[in-house]
Amino acid sequence: MSADRLPFAGEDPAGEGQEDAGTEDGALYLELDGWEGPLDLLLDLARRQKVDLRQISILALVDQYLDYIEHAEALKLELAADYLVMAAWLAYLKSSLLLPREEQEEPSAEELALRLQLRLQRLGAMREAAARLMACDRIGRDVFLRGAPEGLRIERKTLWKCDQYALIGAYGRVKARTAPAVHMVRERPVMTLESALDRVSAMLGVTLDWMELREFLPAHAEPRLRRSALASSFVAALELARLGRAELQQDETFGALRLRRVRR
Amino acid sequence: MTEIERAIEAALFAAEEPLGVEELARFLGDAPHDKVRQGLEALSDHYATRGLRVVERGRRWHFETAPELAHFLRRERQQVRSLSRAATEVLAIVAYHEPVSRAEIESIRGVQTSGGTLDVLMEAGWIRIAGRRDVPGRPTIYATTPEFLDHFGLASRRDLPGIAELRATGLLDPVEEAFDALMGADDGREEILGEGDERGGPHAS
Amino acid sequence: MTEIERAIEAALFAAEEPLGVEELARFLGDAPHDKVRQGLEALSDHYATRGLRVVERGRRWHFETAPELAHFLRRERQQVRSLSRAATEVLAIVAYHEPVSRAEIESIRGVQTSGGTLDVLMEAGWIRIAGRRDVPGRPTIYATTPEFLDHFGLASRRDLPGIAELRATGLLDPVEEAFDALMGADDGREEILGEGDERGGPHAS
Numbered sequence: 001m002s003a004d005r006l007p008f009a010g011e012d013p014a015g016e017g018q019e020d021a022g023t024e025d026g027a028l029y030l031e032l033d034g035w036e037g038p039l040d041l042l043l044d045l046a047r048r049q050k051v052d053l054r055q056i057s058i059l060a061l062v063d064q065y066l067d068y069i070e071h072a073e074a075l076k077l078e079l080a081a082d083y084l085v086m087a088a089w090l091a092y093l094k095s096s097l098l099l100p101r102e103e104q105e106e107p108s109a110e111e112l113a114l115r116l117q118l119r120l121q122r123l124g125a126m127r128e129a130a131a132r133l134m135a136c137d138r139i140g141r142d143v144f145l146r147g148a149p150e151g152l153r154i155e156r157k158t159l160w161k162c163d164q165y166a167l168i169g170a171y172g173r174v175k176a177r178t179a180p181a182v183h184m185v186r187e188r189p190v191m192t193l194e195s196a197l198d199r200v201s202a203m204l205g206v207t208l209d210w211m212e213l214r215e216f217l218p219a220h221a222e223p224r225l226r227r228s229a230l231a232s233s234f235v236a237a238l239e240l241a242r243l244g245r246a247e248l249q250q251d252e253t254f255g256a257l258r259l260r261r262v263r264r
Numbered sequence: 265m266t267e268i269e270r271a272i273e274a275a276l277f278a279a280e281e282p283l284g285v286e287e288l289a290r291f292l293g294d295a296p297h298d299k300v301r302q303g304l305e306a307l308s309d310h311y312a313t314r315g316l317r318v319v320e321r322g323r324r325w326h327f328e329t330a331p332e333l334a335h336f337l338r339r340e341r342q343q344v345r346s347l348s349r350a351a352t353e354v355l356a357i358v359a360y361h362e363p364v365s366r367a368e369i370e371s372i373r374g375v376q377t378s379g380g381t382l383d384v385l386m387e388a389g390w391i392r393i394a395g396r397r398d399v400p401g402r403p404t405i406y407a408t409t410p411e412f413l414d415h416f417g418l419a420s421r422r423d424l425p426g427i428a429e430l431r432a433t434g435l436l437d438p439v440e441e442a443f444d445a446l447m448g449a450d451d452g453r454e455e456i457l458g459e460g461d462e463r464g465g466p467h468a469s
Numbered sequence: 470m471t472e473i474e475r476a477i478e479a480a481l482f483a484a485e486e487p488l489g490v491e492e493l494a495r496f497l498g499d500a501p502h503d504k505v506r507q508g509l510e511a512l513s514d515h516y517a518t519r520g521l522r523v524v525e526r527g528r529r530w531h532f533e534t535a536p537e538l539a540h541f542l543r544r545e546r547q548q549v550r551s552l553s554r555a556a557t558e559v560l561a562i563v564a565y566h567e568p569v570s571r572a573e574i575e576s577i578r579g580v581q582t583s584g585g586t587l588d589v590l591m592e593a594g595w596i597r598i599a600g601r602r603d604v605p606g607r608p609t610i611y612a613t614t615p616e617f618l619d620h621f622g623l624a625s626r627r628d629l630p631g632i633a634e635l636r637a638t639g640l641l642d643p644v645e646e647a648f649d650a651l652m653g654a655d656d657g658r659e660e661i662l663g664e665g666d667e668r669g670g671p672h673a674s
Contacts, residue, residue, distance in 0.1 A: 125635055127558065127561075129561045131557075137539075139533065140620075144277075146532060147278050147279045150483050151485045161346050162346065167352060174372060174373055178373070292541060315476060327482065336479060
């Protein structure tokens with residue numbers, strides 16, 4: 001194991017989830033005496049030496065810890081595993097401390113011990129700070145705020161903005177919207193179905209030959225009239241075919257459409 | 265300041281409701297009522313000239329802020345907002361047709377007008393209630409205010425452009441026509457279909 | 470008692486939240502900040518021996534009852550949430566080391582800290598996310614809030630119990646730093662210790 005890193009307590013369930021629930025009633029911590037994990041446990045053991053953390057004997061601490069592990073068989077399994085990792089590390093530290101200095105490898109046991117001591121000091125300091133913090137004059141426990149403050153009121157006042165153009169424009173809009181609507185349809189260049197029907201049937205009457213639809217259109221019409229004439233003439237051709245007065249022929253899809261008069 | 269005064273002061277402050285002498289006495293570990301009353305009087309005197317007062321209301325005591333400081337405790341915040349389109353239309357109708365009832369406004373606008381719109385205009389100080397129309401139901405009628413003329417830079421309502429002028433500036437053109445004018449004349453260029461032979465419809469040759 | 474003191478007194482009394490100097494000044498019609506500050510000091514002095522106190526908490530001021538009167542007022546109103554031991558330790562670590570990452574908290578406590586503990590403290594409004602540490606992984610860092618100072622009756626973080634001594638004795642410095650100092654400024658041999666890369670330098674502020 002990495003000799004310089006203290007093992008952490010394992011998963012949270014073993015760490016503090018339970019503590020939130022169990023600190024007060026002591027259900028879980030009874031057997032652990034309030035200890036949460038290896039570092040916690042060490043800190044507590046160190047405090048029992050009743051000396052300054054800077055002067056604790058790491059060796060004595062290690063002895064106590066290993067002793068504790070031996071007697072704590074009833075520990076929760078996950079916790080126990082952590083404790084054992086810690087125990088292994090501490091046993092290693094202890095042996096290093098007992099060995100003659102020359103035979104030690106880097107980092108030296110003294111360095112490891114010092115680092116452990118520093119960590120314990122820092123944790124101890126925070127423990128104490130937390131306790132002092134909780135002893136502060138707390139709102140709702142030691143000091144009280146006003147029972148029913150009426151509150152400071154901020155009244156919003158709106159300054160409305162609008163200008164002459166918007167005003168007059170709005171009136172114009174209303175007038176325009178509600179003015180009686182007059183619809184004018186502009187004259188458009190169209191050939192009605194009626195005139196197409198007349199025109200196509202008249203032209204069919206002239207010949208018995210097949211004629212292409214295109215030939216029925218007015219020759220010099222402007223493009224838009226031509227398009228209208230094409231559409232109307234096509235419908236006229238269909239109508240004549242329906243009435244049995246003309247027959248239609250188209251060789252292929254989109255091919256030229258031809259028609260001729262039906263002989264009677 | 266006596267211990268009992270300090271305790272009363274704290275209790276009145278922290279209480280959610282005014283407290284009577286009996287309640288206070290119980291709070292203070294069954295203090296004698298006259299001691300409590302003395303304490304209340306002393307506090308009342310102490311605060312008489314401060315920002316807070318200790319006052320008795322219906323035999324119960326409480327703290328309150330000095331009435332003349334009320335204006336400090338209410339702050340006004342001004343906020344500039346543009347009038348909505350609907351409100352602008354209603355305002356214009358009132359200006360052109362005043363005095364006018366809500367039903368008349370609605371019939372001119374062609375849509376229902378929420379009461380909130382009229383409220384906004386009254387809050388802005390631009391329209392006012394100008395009495396009631398002498399017809400069945402006696403509806404409230406509205407007119408513009410001098411502030412209205414002021415705000416819009418008009419010497420009088422006669423300065424509002426007339427219908428003829430509105431028409432001349434195009435403000436009275438029906439929407440569709442104005443739209444067509446803007447979009448350019450119908451010249452066939454925007455026809456979607458091209459020539460029949462380019463496109464090969466079923467009937468194309 | 471000056472007019473401004475009376476107004477501040479009334480405003481602090483009526484307010485639902487502690488007020489800062491700027492807010493107070495705005496309520497008092499843009500009073501000069503130094504006048505407001507003077508007024509607050511005067512009020513604080515006036516109330517120092519009374520049943521109420523005017524106190525500063527994280528640059529905001531409010532009225533509260535004097536702590537030694539707690540026994541009168543406690544009675545049936547115990548509103549303080551009780552914190553688990555883990556939560557109190559985490560809170561202390563955040564307060565004394567802020568801003569601090571979860572990994573740093575864990576390295577001090579020697580145990581993993583569940584996210585739930587931080588959540589409880591954030592829900593209480595005592596700690597907040599204060600950004601991310603600019604190191605690989607960009608861990609979230611935490612700091613205390615003005616409400617924390619308010620709740621625990623601290624004018625500022627300088628008033629945290631014993632923080633000056635802790636700082637002077639180096640107990641707020643990371644272990645590695647203290648170790649190096651003790652070993653005579655070693656040159657990175659203990660980089661193998663691995664914690665160097667997790668933390669962005671000393672986290673005590």
